Amino acid sequence: MLNDNRIRIITGHYGSGKTEFSVNYAVKLAEQGKKVAIADLDVVNPYFRTREKIDFLTEKGIKVLGSSIKGLAADVPAVSPEILAPIQDKSYQLILDVGGDPIGAKALGRYHNYFIEDEYDMFFVLNANRPETQTPEKAIQYLKEIETASRARVTGLINNTHLLKSTTVDEVLKGQKLVKEVxxxxxxxxxxxxxxxxxxxxxxxxxxxxxxxxxxxxREEWMM
Structure with a gap:
């Protein structure tokens, strides 16, 4: 994690676990004593959003940015202009949790002028159990569509193949074969x-x- 560039963009298909990865990543950076911000750029999917854990993340010392409309009951496709601050402030380690399809990735495209080569990483999260990305061909097509929509280049892959709490080693290794081929x-x-x-x-x-x-x-404790 210390070798990644300061701005980390996390993207992937719905259900890939990109938001879970983003939150865990932010927490681990904060535990290392880093000044961390996480921005919720998912303006499409109303569920399992980073901003749902704002209290928890704030307690960890992590700055959370998301919708410009305050209150979880108001879900609008708007991104706070405050996101520009940690993008430009190099004292921050920034994680951008991007929408899980090419339409959602367009929200990232508006910031492409701020992403200088070698100053950001864009990680594509793959879950081999998602029908839309369970073959190399499908995964590559999806990745390319997100690159085009976001106007940014994927620099790394993440194998996050899972079955929630029923995940096994074999499941992860199955996903590893897919990710390795991609x-x-x-x-x-x-x-x-x-x-x-x-x-x-x-x-x-x-x-x-x-x-x-x-x-x-x-996921709350009562969820599978």
């Missing part, structure tokens, strides 16, 4: 392999990509 075809490195903590401990130590144990912050 990586080889596009010459994009595998940056992270994300898995719930009990599974992450059992993954092969030589797996390609950094193993990132995650907690399920975005």
């Amino acid at each position: 990586s080889e075809r596009l010459n994009i490195p595998i940056k992270y392999v994300a898995a719930i903590e009990s599974v992450a401990r059992e993954l092969p130590k030589d797996i390609e990509g950094e193993i990132l144990p995650i907690k399920m912050y975005m």
Whole structure:
């Protein structure tokens, strides 16, 4: 995580777990003593949004930016202009949680002039259990569409193949095969392999990509 560029853009298909990854990533940076901001740029999907955990993240010392309309009951496709501050302020480690389809990714495109090569990373989260991205061909097509819509280049892949709390090592390794093929075809490195903590401990130590144990912050205890 210390080797990533200051601005980290997290994107991927709905259900890939990109928001869960984003929140875990932000928390881990904060635990390292970093000055962290996380921005919710998902203006399409009203569920499992970063801003739902604003109290929790604020307690961790993380600045949360999202809709310009205050209050969870008001869900409008608007992004706060405050996002420009941590984009330009290099004292921040910034995570941008982007909408999970090409339409949602357009919200990122308005900021493309601020993204200088070698100053940002855009990570594409893949979950091999999502029908729309469960083959290399489908995943690559989706990735390319997001790049076009966001006007930014994917610099790393994340294997986040899961079945929520029923995830097994075999599931993660199944996803790794998909991500590895996408990586080889596009010459994009595998940056992270994300898995719930009990599974992450059992993954092969030589797996390609950094193993990132995650907690399920975005799902309440009563949820599967």
